[in-house]
Amino acid sequence: MKCSTLGIGLAGVGTVGSGVILALRRNGDLIRDRTGGAVDMQVTKALVRDLSKPRAVALPQEVLTTDWKELVADPSVDIVVELIGGTTDAFEIVAAALKAGKPVVTGNKALLAERGVELFALSKEHDTPIHFEAAVAGGIPIIKTVQESFIGNRIHSMSGIINGTSNYILERMTTAGLDFETALGEAQQLGYAEADPALDVNGWDAAHKAILLATLAYGFPIDPAMVHVAGIEQVRPIDIDFATRLGYVVKLLAVVREHPNGAVELRVQPSFIPKSHILASVNGVFNAVAVHGDAAGESLFYGRGAGQDPTASSVVADLVEAARSLRQATGHRGFLPYRESGQLLPIENTETASYVRFDVTDRPGVVAEIATELAKEGIGISGTHSPVNPESPDADFVDMVFLLHTCSFGKLQATLDRIEQLDCVNSSPVVFRIEKL
Amino acid sequence: MKCSTLGIGLAGVGTVGSGVILALRRNGDLIRDRTGGAVDMQVTKALVRDLSKPRAVALPQEVLTTDWKELVADPSVDIVVELIGGTTDAFEIVAAALKAGKPVVTGNKALLAERGVELFALSKEHDTPIHFEAAVAGGIPIIKTVQESFIGNRIHSMSGIINGTSNYILERMTTAGLDFETALGEAQQLGYAEADPALDVNGWDAAHKAILLATLAYGFPIDPAMVHVAGIEQVRPIDIDFATRLGYVVKLLAVVREHPNGAVELRVQPSFIPKSHILASVNGVFNAVAVHGDAAGESLFYGRGAGQDPTASSVVADLVEAARSLRQATGHRGFLPYRESGQLLPIENTETASYVRFDVTDRPGVVAEIATELAKEGIGISGTHSPVNPESPDADFVDMVFLLHTCSFGKLQATLDRIEQLDCVNSSPVVFRIEKL
Ligand SMILES: NC(=O)c1ccc[n+]([C@@H]2O[C@H](COP(=O)([O-])OP(=O)(O)OC[C@H]3O[C@@H](n4cnc5c(N)ncnc54)[C@H](OP(=O)(O)O)[C@@H]3O)[C@@H](O)[C@H]2O)c1
Ligand SMILES: NC(=O)c1ccc[n+]([C@@H]2O[C@H](COP(=O)([O-])OP(=O)(O)OC[C@H]3O[C@@H](n4cnc5c(N)ncnc54)[C@H](OP(=O)(O)O)[C@@H]3O)[C@@H](O)[C@H]2O)c1
Numbered sequence: 001m002k003c004s005t006l007g008i009g010l011a012g013v014g015t016v017g018s019g020v021i022l023a024l025r026r027n028g029d030l031i032r033d034r035t036g037g038a039v040d041m042q043v044t045k046a047l048v049r050d051l052s053k054p055r056a057v058a059l060p061q062e063v064l065t066t067d068w069k070e071l072v073a074d075p076s077v078d079i080v081v082e083l084i085g086g087t088t089d090a091f092e093i094v095a096a097a098l099k100a101g102k103p104v105v106t107g108n109k110a111l112l113a114e115r116g117v118e119l120f121a122l123s124k125e126h127d128t129p130i131h132f133e134a135a136v137a138g139g140i141p142i143i144k145t146v147q148e149s150f151i152g153n154r155i156h157s158m159s160g161i162i163n164g165t166s167n168y169i170l171e172r173m174t175t176a177g178l179d180f181e182t183a184l185g186e187a188q189q190l191g192y193a194e195a196d197p198a199l200d201v202n203g204w205d206a207a208h209k210a211i212l213l214a215t216l217a218y219g220f221p222i223d224p225a226m227v228h229v230a231g232i233e234q235v236r237p238i239d240i241d242f243a244t245r246l247g248y249v250v251k252l253l254a255v256v257r258e259h260p261n262g263a264v265e266l267r268v269q270p271s272f273i274p275k276s277h278i279l280a281s282v283n284g285v286f287n288a289v290a291v292h293g294d295a296a297g298e299s300l301f302y303g304r305g306a307g308q309d310p311t312a313s314s315v316v317a318d319l320v321e322a323a324r325s326l327r328q329a330t331g332h333r334g335f336l337p338y339r340e341s342g343q344l345l346p347i348e349n350t351e352t353a354s355y356v357r358f359d360v361t362d363r364p365g366v367v368a369e370i371a372t373e374l375a376k377e378g379i380g381i382s383g384t385h386s387p388v389n390p391e392s393p394d395a396d397f398v399d400m401v402f403l404l405h406t407c408s409f410g411k412l413q414a415t416l417d418r419i420e421q422l423d424c425v426n427s428s429p430v431v432f433r434i435e436k437l
Numbered sequence: 438m439k440c441s442t443l444g445i446g447l448a449g450v451g452t453v454g455s456g457v458i459l460a461l462r463r464n465g466d467l468i469r470d471r472t473g474g475a476v477d478m479q480v481t482k483a484l485v486r487d488l489s490k491p492r493a494v495a496l497p498q499e500v501l502t503t504d505w506k507e508l509v510a511d512p513s514v515d516i517v518v519e520l521i522g523g524t525t526d527a528f529e530i531v532a533a534a535l536k537a538g539k540p541v542v543t544g545n546k547a548l549l550a551e552r553g554v555e556l557f558a559l560s561k562e563h564d565t566p567i568h569f570e571a572a573v574a575g576g577i578p579i580i581k582t583v584q585e586s587f588i589g590n591r592i593h594s595m596s597g598i599i600n601g602t603s604n605y606i607l608e609r610m611t612t613a614g615l616d617f618e619t620a621l622g623e624a625q626q627l628g629y630a631e632a633d634p635a636l637d638v639n640g641w642d643a644a645h646k647a648i649l650l651a652t653l654a655y656g657f658p659i660d661p662a663m664v665h666v667a668g669i670e671q672v673r674p675i676d677i678d679f680a681t682r683l684g685y686v687v688k689l690l691a692v693v694r695e696h697p698n699g700a701v702e703l704r705v706q707p708s709f710i711p712k713s714h715i716l717a718s719v720n721g722v723f724n725a726v727a728v729h730g731d732a733a734g735e736s737l738f739y740g741r742g743a744g745q746d747p748t749a750s751s752v753v754a755d756l757v758e759a760a761r762s763l764r765q766a767t768g769h770r771g772f773l774p775y776r777e778s779g780q781l782l783p784i785e786n787t788e789t790a791s792y793v794r795f796d797v798t799d800r801p802g803v804v805a806e807i808a809t810e811l812a813k814e815g816i817g818i819s820g821t822h823s824p825v826n827p828e829s830p831d832a833d834f835v836d837m838v839f840l841l842h843t844c845s846f847g848k849l850q851a852t853l854d855r856i857e858q859l860d861c862v863n864s865s866p867v868v869f870r871i872e873k874l
Pocket of ligand 2: 448449450451452453454484485486487488490503519520521522523526544545546547571572575742743744745748
């Protein structure tokens with residue numbers, strides 16, 4: 001198996017670009033293991049605007065350049081990652097990489113929604129892929145899902161909350177009663193909104209993503225000018241109040257739906273959605289996309305929609321895809337298991353709180369006897385309960401329930417084994433875990 | 438580009454096998470388009486037990502066989518799909534296919550959890566992949582997500598509801614107050630439970646799936662005998678009552694978690710989970726897996742966990758992967774767009790109910806004037822509302838809200854344009870959609 005290092009040309013060392021470097025440093029070994037040693041990646045060239053800017057994530061000075069042509073042309077660069085944003089320089093970089101036969105990974109939804117048709121044509125012409133998982137819904141693998149996992153499905157619809165900033169603003173308006181401007185200010189201060197938050201709040205960031213999803217699902221080029229987009233600037237506290245009282249939640253929703261005649265509905269608008277719908281519980285900077293396929297049925301994909309690490313997670317996954325496409329000889333998905341051995345935690349050492357039900361003979365002192373055994377082992381009790389059967393309040397056999405504080409399963413089992421020996425206890429106690437999650 | 442037909446050897450034409458045939462018939466053209474014409478698949482051989490059994494999904498008699506060796510050896514078979522179940526014949530079939538260098542697609546979690554180590558070794562030895570998306574969580578692409586999309590993540594934990602039958606039973610016990618036996622009978626009658634529901638209710642079906650997820654995430658072989666598994670047979674109405682009163686929901690939960698020392702916790706047990714957690718809302722035969730990766734953060738994947746079509750959806754996706762691995766020359770993920778043109782539905786023709794806010798001058802007759810315009814166009818009103826400002830109850834300018842029945846956006850806009858001309862209306866009305874979803 002070939003395992004020379006693959007060189008990455010990283011255009012952009014900002015939020016996401018830095019995250020990619022960190023993820024490769026942190027988990028490079030893991031990736032090598034998981035690909036059976038086939039994929040070993042190194043940033044060999046990195047494009048920035050300002051060479052002298054102090055950077056949290058350091059790169060050797062000779063790796064940095066301000067000349068994108070140099071980055072793309074560098075013979076050490078096998079794959080080009082575009083993370084500078086915008087639709088001008090970014091376009092040139094992606095086009096040049098494709099022409100040079102270097103696979104491209106990008107997180108730039110504006111670029112692909114606005115100028116994707118030209119770039120995808122170049123991709124085809126030069127038989128060189130463009131990967132763009134990071135462009136839609138940050139860390140959620142929705143691109144791969146629609147493009148690969150649902151490839152055998154006619155997609156009936158996709159509805160999504162795919163702009164975290166506007167979702168955060170709407171949530172704050174709803175739960176804290178803020179007005180739009182205050183909530184936006186908060187989002188900016190927390191670093192959620194872009195420096196220029198226009199695309200976040202006017203709906204166009206979500207629209208770019210929806211256009212990409214629709215192109216994947218229906219396969220034809222979509223002119224952004226034909227898409228109906230409304231943002232959240234017009235949402236006022238009175239609207240939120242009204243929605244709440246009627247059982248709705250206000251969300252910026254992207255809707256993509258195929259009609260029986262084949263026409264595709266595609267729009268982004270503030271929408272009232274029923275509070276009981278799962279999308280209504282998607283809060284803060286989280287994103288979610290509900291997909292309805294003719295075979296898969298209804299499904300939902302939920303996760304972090306943006307941010308350094310989640311977005312880097314998607315870029316890295318695409319890098320591995322790109323690397324595989326350059327190393328076709330190796331087994332496609334890696335083989336399992338990829339290490340010889342590992343350690344399972346003995347069940348005795350796992351810890352949760354727990355619910356225990358005892359089948360006891362009802363007589364004075366039962367609770368005390370059981371509680372004494374638990375106390376001996378230092379297992380705390382947060383509640384006990386013994387339901388009375390209204391039809392036979394003096395029944396001899398009853399269920400008695402204990403809620404116990406977190407302790408190891410091993411200690412719990414040993415204690416319960418002893419409790420089972422008490423003559424007031426008639427059978428093995430039943431234990432359910434209380435999960436923190 | 439090469440586009441000869443790929444032959445599928447389909448071992449098993451039961452629930453899932455029939456679903457695969459149907460999906461290929463229904464969406465074969467779509468798959469061909471989406472893969473740029475590269476993937477065209479045909480069932481050329483099919484294994485059954487009983488040749489004379491009447492089948493809802495017909496296959497030519499010469500395609501059918503009862504001899505698995507014939508199926509694997511047939512020169513027309515390029516890919517072998519194992520959907521017979523069990524761990525004996527299924528093992529022989531998968532092993533023989535791998536030895537013959539024919540990629541395998543299977544939905545058999547019992548086989549892979551119990552005998553995966555041997556089969557994965559054969560896969561590696563013969564450089565031939567085993568695909569098994571259908572083995573875990575039916576139509577949810579959780580295998581691809583963990584194996585590919587999260588390849589750059591250290592997986593902190595995965596918690597899942599991954600047996601639909603037991604989830605259905607627990608839900609019915611919770612919402613309809615049924616006891617275990619009655620709920621199980623209902624699940625069997627609805628065709629959710631297997632003929633022998635033992636693996637569903639004793640937790641082992643979920644455990645097999647959890648073992649596969651853990652192997653993907655941590656990469657070492659796991660001995661099923663070392664895994665702690667408890668089923669739902671011991672759950673009684675009293676437990677459900679108690680959980681409900683405390684704000685919990687009882688679920689059969691699979692928990693996989695890496696501890697700081699590298700040891701992996703792996704268990705399947707009935708668990709109390711907080712009602713507010715998103716996993717608590719996973720009802721009926723749906724499945725969900727919450728994954729926490731070091732880069733991606735928290736995410737959740739939700740969908741149909743079993744059934745003919747969802748499971749077939751995953752098998753078909755794997756078939757396309759397998760086909761691609763045999764046709765390495767073609768662009769890996771297909772190129773976009775894959776058709777020249779398509780039709781966007783004009784926004785005027787989209788239909789939902791809506792919420793409209795008017796900024797009006799408050800005087801008698803305003804509601805009537807607006808309502809009259811709406812009535813002229815036949816747009817129904819389900820509610821109107823004009824909040825009083827307690828600090829200036831006689832204010833001149835107020836917000837007036839209308840909830841309108843479903844009508845086309847075009848008609849609504851035209852009507853609102855006219856309403857905007859009324860001299861009691863001071864600015865453009867604000868419209869939000871009320872989505873059905
Ligand atoms: N941030 C997110 O959470 C997120 C999520 C999904 C997708 N994305 C997408 O990912 C891309 C990057 O976003 P980001 O947040 O990482 O941006 P960012 O923090 O602003 O970083 C941009 C980087 O690109 C460099 N750069 C910008 N324009 C350049 C030019 N013309 N020539 C050379 N270098 C240039 C900058 O150089 P200097 O360092 O010298 O200034 C900086 O290193 C965008 O397309 C964005 O839409 C971002
Ligand atoms: N059903 C689901 O929702 C689901 C979901 C995920 C995964 N799975 C997995 O998919 C697999 C198939 O499940 P299924 O529900 O489709 O099963 P099924 O309906 O019972 O179908 C089994 C098929 O295999 C044939 N078969 C069984 N044993 C055979 C043998 N020894 N030799 C030759 N043919 C044999 C049967 O032949 P006859 O038709 O002649 O009887 C039948 O066509 C199982 O591993 C299951 O765990 C199922």
